[in-house]
Amino acid sequence: MAEHKPQPKLVFADDDGNIYDHPELEMLVRRGDRLEPPRPDEIIPLPPESELFLLPGRDALGFDPESGEIERLEDRAVAAFVCPGHTLSATAAYAANPGAPVLPLFAYGAVGFSGDRFVVAAARVDEDRRQVFTGISKDRIVKGARALRTKYPKNHLIEHLCGCALTSCCPAARNLALGRFEAPLPTSRACNARCVGCLSLQDPSSGFPSTQSRIAFRPTAQEIVEVMAEHGRREPRPVFSFGQGCEGEPLTEIRVIAEAVARFRKNGGRGTVNINTNASLPDAVEAFAAAGGTSIRASLSSADAALYEAYYRPQGYSFADVGRSLARARASGLFISLNFLFFPGVSDTEAELAALTDLITEHRVDFVQLRNLNLDPELYLAVAKKSGALANPARHASMGLKNFRKRLRKACPWLRFGYFNPVVEAPPASA
Numbered sequence: 001m002a003e004h005k006p007q008p009k010l011v012f013a014d015d016d017g018n019i020y021d022h023p024e025l026e027m028l029v030r031r032g033d034r035l036e037p038p039r040p041d042e043i044i045p046l047p048p049e050s051e052l053f054l055l056p057g058r059d060a061l062g063f064d065p066e067s068g069e070i071e072r073l074e075d076r077a078v079a080a081f082v083c084p085g086h087t088l089s090a091t092a093a094y095a096a097n098p099g100a101p102v103l104p105l106f107a108y109g110a111v112g113f114s115g116d117r118f119v120v121a122a123a124r125v126d127e128d129r130r131q132v133f134t135g136i137s138k139d140r141i142v143k144g145a146r147a148l149r150t151k152y153p154k155n156h157l158i159e160h161l162c163g164c165a166l167t168s169c170c171p172a173a174r175n176l177a178l179g180r181f182e183a184p185l186p187t188s189r190a191c192n193a194r195c196v197g198c199l200s201l202q203d204p205s206s207g208f209p210s211t212q213s214r215i216a217f218r219p220t221a222q223e224i225v226e227v228m229a230e231h232g233r234r235e236p237r238p239v240f241s242f243g244q245g246c247e248g249e250p251l252t253e254i255r256v257i258a259e260a261v262a263r264f265r266k267n268g269g270r271g272t273v274n275i276n277t278n279a280s281l282p283d284a285v286e287a288f289a290a291a292g293g294t295s296i297r298a299s300l301s302s303a304d305a306a307l308y309e310a311y312y313r314p315q316g317y318s319f320a321d322v323g324r325s326l327a328r329a330r331a332s333g334l335f336i337s338l339n340f341l342f343f344p345g346v347s348d349t350e351a352e353l354a355a356l357t358d359l360i361t362e363h364r365v366d367f368v369q370l371r372n373l374n375l376d377p378e379l380y381l382a383v384a385k386k387s388g389a390l391a392n393p394a395r396h397a398s399m400g401l402k403n404f405r406k407r408l409r410k411a412c413p414w415l416r417f418g419y420f421n422p423v424v425e426a427p428p429a430s431a
Helices: 138-151 154-170 171-178 219-235 250-266 282-291 305-312 318-331 349-363 375-385 401-411
Strands: 009-013 018-028 029-031 035-036 043-045 051-064 069-081 085-086 093-097 111-114 116-122 182-185 239-242 272-277 297-302 335-342 367-374 416-418
Touching: 009 051, 018 069, 018 111, 069 093, 069 111, 069 116, 085 367, 138 154, 138 171, 154 171, 154 219, 171 182, 182 219, 219 239, 219 250, 239 335, 250 272, 250 282, 282 318, 297 318, 305 318, 305 375, 318 335, 318 349, 335 349, 367 401
Parallel strands: 182 239, 239 272, 272 297, 297 335, 335 367, 367 416
Antiparallel strands: 009 018, 009 069, 009 111, 018 051, 029 035, 043 116, 051 069, 051 093, 085 116, 111 116
């Protein structure tokens, strides 16, 4: 007979920021707008390099196992921001007070306390240590950034990325300074979407700031090629990625991107040349492939057109264009990933599973990156409700992240899952 494990305890905080575990009340989680105890198979120790957040204007909620009731404390709710490579299976349970501010652009995981450690409702979806910096001193990053600036004093893109590494502590930019893994290549000042959770540009009326500053210039093809060539000399299996959090939509700058990629390949450049994109411009996708691109990662909050467009708020394109871009990518031989922005209680439902399975099957998608949707949970639920998607009864029950992955893999057995852009064999360099 299996041993019954006690449920994790509720975690809460006082106004001074001290965090406590409750002696009686148990942890609650939120899936969509439903509150419930966590499932035993979804609780893991809080991963290293994760953070705990105190939620302003929000009271902690706990479950009383004696009465079977949910209790509201007058203490602050706490959430976890899990480190990269992990996907949340539930968000934090709380009760918002009148006038509570909109939460900044992070994902707010359900956190509890069990034994002698914090635990979260999440799963590790990628073993890649690409954004783990444990044991790497800040001095190494500073030294690497200074060396790049010294070697390329006139390269505006390198100057921008070194600032990202040293000021914003951007993981991708820090990896560039270290000469390892994936090199970021931001290029676009503009965007043809107005994503509710845009990381680099927010209207003042949104109630929360963007977390990154958008690039204010267009790099030249030569500047891009210099970054690619330098990183390719230092990393034996390099990944180069256009489309970063500090820019708009890279496909809007396809001319300079295609020129840079073609020159890089002509000079013998090898590696995975990837573009992170909203997949809005099919012709540009084709041009990227023709220039020597390797892979495309299409960002997707939902495979339901109404819910997708309610979040992305496209300007001059529609969800149908995303499908056309994926079709061009497949015809052009690109490796196709979906950057699926996962939100517990909305993403892991029968309706979303069916829509996503159809999209993946139609375009023979190779890879799904299960990333967390960084947005105030109540704000995203308001967006989802406004779209009409939540009126569908097939969105009223959460199957959980574990079952969602299992069923999606069963429906699409060729599909791989992860969190980061995978290394893909590069095409032969142009003659």
